[in-house]
Amino acid sequence: MKTIRYDIADGIATITFDEPDSPVNTMCLQWQQDMTELAERVLQDREAIRGIVLASNKTSFFAGADLKGTMRLKPEDAAEVYRGIERVKKNFRTLETLGKPVVACLNGSALGGGWEVALIAHHRVAVDDPKIQFGTPEVNLGLIPGASGITKMTRLLGLMGAQPCIMEAKLFDPREGLAIGVVHELVPDAGSLRAAALAWIDAHPQSQQPWDDKNYRIPGGTPDSPRLAGMLSVAPAMLRQKTRGLYPAPEYALACMVEGALVDFDTALRIESRYLARLIVSPVAKNMINTFFFDMNAIKSGRSRPKDVPKYRPRKVGILGAGMMGGGIAYAQASRGIETVLRDVTQEKAELGKAYSTKVTQPRVDKGRMNAGEQQALVARITATESLKALEGCELIIEAVFENRELKARVTREAEPLLAEGGFFASNTSTLPITGLAKASARPRKFVGIHFFSPVDKMKLVEIIRGEQTDDETIARAFDYVQALGKTPIVVNDSRGFFTSRVFGTFVMEGAAMVSEGIPAAVVEQAGLQAGMPVGPLAVLDETALSLSVHVLDQTRADLRAEGGTYIATPGELLVERMVKEFDRNGRAAGGGFYEYPADGRKFLWPKLKELFEKPDAAWDMQELKDRLLYRQSVETARCLAEGVLTTVHDANIGSIFGIGFPGWTGGALQFIYGMGIDVFLHRAEVLASKYGPGFVLAPRVKEAIRRHEPKWDAPPAP
Incomplete structure (x- = not known):
């Protein structure tokens, strides 16, 4: 075995995870193969084993899934993914149903699949260090904990107790884990882990998982209990209101928890595997993994920082x-x-x-x-x-x-x-x-x-x-x-406008342009929300001040005039200028813009928008409006890349999501292009340009930049 060391001494089988040439342990393909061999060897050595210790030779316990491998998956791989997940779970079950005590020595963090490895154990001992983190953050990457994490955490904590961990990706440190009952013992340092594990094995010569006891009941009851049934009947609608149907992972997680709690343990595991296999090959999962894991780690590790400059600490x-x-x-x-x-x-x-x-x-x-x-x-x-x-x-x-x-x-x-x-x-x-x-x-x-x-x-x-x-x-x-x-x-x-302000301007001005075309303002706002933006473009314009947008427009005109040029304002900019200069609608801070802001109630759209701008014969299609808002921002981001304003894809994706609220399900303004497929995106942009003008036009050098910067997920060498 290449990623696992297996030793037996004095009846104790020590399983040490140690992936070569990697700072962390992952569920890579080699590890999955090694786990199958490990399970076979443990079964062969069953009579010689009186206890099993799970340990790590890394500074962390286990990092989780091999996400690079996940990025290479295609929709047609779903069936094989399902079989692979089931093999992993079968190997887990071999260890935990052996009848021998299994202890996990948690020397460092265990997240996602790493926490699911820890859940193999009947007893979890952790170093008492608040910097260590445990939990299942998969929904933040568009996934679910599918290697038994949902099934086990639901049975350990109950449907309500497990919900923050599974659906909100809430992490916990060792002391918090001890308080909720998923960590069983704390020790002061890593050197004390093994002694604590051996002591527990000596005290519990026979052990099993709590759910393997025929008398075990899920804490808080099953979904058909009256108290839970009422809450669960409205939960999907509340969740859909929050995700707007754009993020399947939380919805899959909820379904997995509820359906799994209605059946026996092994059936629940299969349900979980099916949901994960379907989700892991989806575009949304790939988009989110790309950006919230790989792109974010690129920034955290300083890939955008000039090298060979000493670290600076401000005082x-x-x-x-x-x-x-x-x-x-x-x-x-x-x-x-x-x-x-x-x-x-x-x-x-x-x-x-x-x-x-x-x-x-x-x-x-x-x-x-x-x-x-x-x-x-x-x-x-x-x-x-x-x-x-x-x-x-x-x-x-x-x-x-x-x-x-x-x-x-x-x-x-x-x-x-x-x-x-x-x-x-x-x-x-x-x-x-x-x-x-x-x-x-x-x-x-x-x-x-x-x-x-x-x-x-x-x-x-x-x-x-x-x-x-x-x-x-x-x-x-x-x-x-x-x-x-x-x-x-x-x-x-x-x-001018750098990256974030420049792209943000395209979003709000495309929304204003729609109003100038006669489309109802409420429809424009809904298009932004349904596309996944945090708020509609008109509401954002009010918050940032229409007067500021006009000030920037005036400054741009003056600057270009000084350079001997002329700035041609967009339809959206001209509408905002009218709002300010003709109707004195300067934004929220000035008393009102596209919205009214009563002191004793919720804001509402300015009623005069209807008579001033709406056209009864204006035709609109909601999908096209959503496309306009997203494509316009992605096109401008690609232009920034071609012009050298942006030099990396990771800065573009992270900046667009965390700076201007580009929808997380897309993975960011450039990943939106790559996730959709470059050719598909370019064709749709051409269609939009033919209808709505130069804001959607992609020049040859922009198309070249898009292709040149496309992320590559090369296949690993054969094991």
């Missing part, structure tokens, strides 16, 4: 502008132990920005998740000031003032000389090109864009923008700074 950072954005950045820094100087033009405004940290943390204090002392210590890390001199010695200064080029230039010239030696300066602009802003800097090589999203305390993504002169060291330090905040950085090159 003192200054912020210019204490509005909502500046106050949010100050909180993000202080919550991570970074000394923060928050400067505004008056002490009063600076103090208001500092008070944002108290506002954000107070609910946690009220719920007992943070004590008053911790809150005070966090807020104390922020120095609110009207003095420029207080910024002296900051390693990084970030300007977060209003989107006005002259104002940004002035504060840059004022504050930059106060940087510590070797420090760098950043702009939090969301649209203005960094190269232009860097003209106000005495050191443009040390000038970078760091674009936070609002609200900063909730939004995990940060867009780092490289200007024409920004050097690698500055990009690397900006990357490290963002990761030090616990946020996810993407790196893009300079352009």
Whole structure:
């Protein structure tokens, strides 16, 4: 066996998982073959075995499924996948029904398939370390725990108790596992695991899984019990409302839990296998695995960060502008132990920005998740000031003032000389090109864009923008700074609107264009929601302010005029301009835009939209509207890739999902293309371009860039 070591000494069979040339253990094809051989050997040695210990030779216990192998699966592979899953479960059952005590020594994390390996054991001993995580997060990757995880967790915790673990992917540390009863014993360190395992084996010479006892009952009852039946009758509808039918994994998981709880254990396992086999070859699962596992890990591991630059750890950072954005950045820094100087033009405004940290943390204090002392210590890390001199010695200064080029230039010239030696300066602009802003800097090589999203305390993504002169060291330090905040950085090159704002603009303006065509505003909003966007395009325009969109439009016109060109506004931009300049509808903060916002009720669409813009004879098809909203964003993302604004697919996918809310089921704006198939996407884009104009046109160099960057999942060498 190549991935498993098997030894017997003094009646103890030690099974050590140790996949060669890999930092973790996975359910790769070789491991599956080795497990079959292992099961046969254990059966042969049955009389010599008095106990089994499951262990790992990695820093973690077991990582889970071989996701690269999953990416190579095709729909026609479903039947073979089912047979493979059933073989894995048969081998699991061989170990756990041997009649001998089985103990899992959990030296590190066990997630997904790794936790299912741990569930083979009758007794689980874990190192008492809060950094260790257990659980079944498969739904976050478009999958379900299909190697007995649903069946076993439901029988251990009951339908209601298992629901957060299975359907919400809730993870737990060893102490939390002990509290809910799925971890049985804690030890102080990995060196103590084996002794604890042997002691339990000695005390339990015969053992079985609880569900193998004919008298065992599922905690909380079965689905046909009156209390559960009522809740379960509405659960599918509530789930469909949440997923909008775009995410099959939670729906499959719920069906698996309920159907499995109505039958015997072995039948429940087969039900689980069938659901997983169908799901694992689906496009949605591949899209989500690609992005939420591989692309996210590419960013976490620093693939977008320039190499050969020493790691940077921020200690003192200054912020210019204490509005909502500046106050949010100050909180993000202080919550991570970074000394923060928050400067505004008056002490009063600076103090208001500092008070944002108290506002954000107070609910946690009220719920007992943070004590008053911790809150005070966090807020104390922020120095609110009207003095420029207080910024002296900051390693990084970030300007977060209003989107006005002259104002940004002035504060840059004022504050930059106060940087510590070797420090760098950043702009939090969301649209203005960094190269232009860097003209106000005495050191443009040390000038970078760091674009936070609002609200900063909730939004995990940060867009780092490289200007024409920004050097690698500055990009690397900006990357490290963002990761030090616990946020996810993407790196893009300079352009108007960069990546996220530019693509976001296509979404909202395509929605506005639909309104200009006479399509009812409510239909436009529904198209966004049914496509999987978090909110409709008109609601987003209101939140970000129609007046801001018009300000950006005016600035773009002026900039291109200065360069000797002319900007041709899109139909959506012209409609938004009319909303602001003709009807004084500036957005939510100004009292109303596409929506009305009554003080004592829910928002509703502005009634005059109907008489101003709707056309009774306007024809529309919901699928086409959804396609327009998604394709328009993907086309613009592909253009960014071709122009060099984006240099990697992983930055594009992660940025589109976490920055602008592109639907997670697609895997992101570029994975939407690859998941659908490049040729299929290009053909549909051509059809849309013929109807709705140049926003959907893909130039030859854009098509070439799409093909050149397509992810490859090459088959592994034969074992």
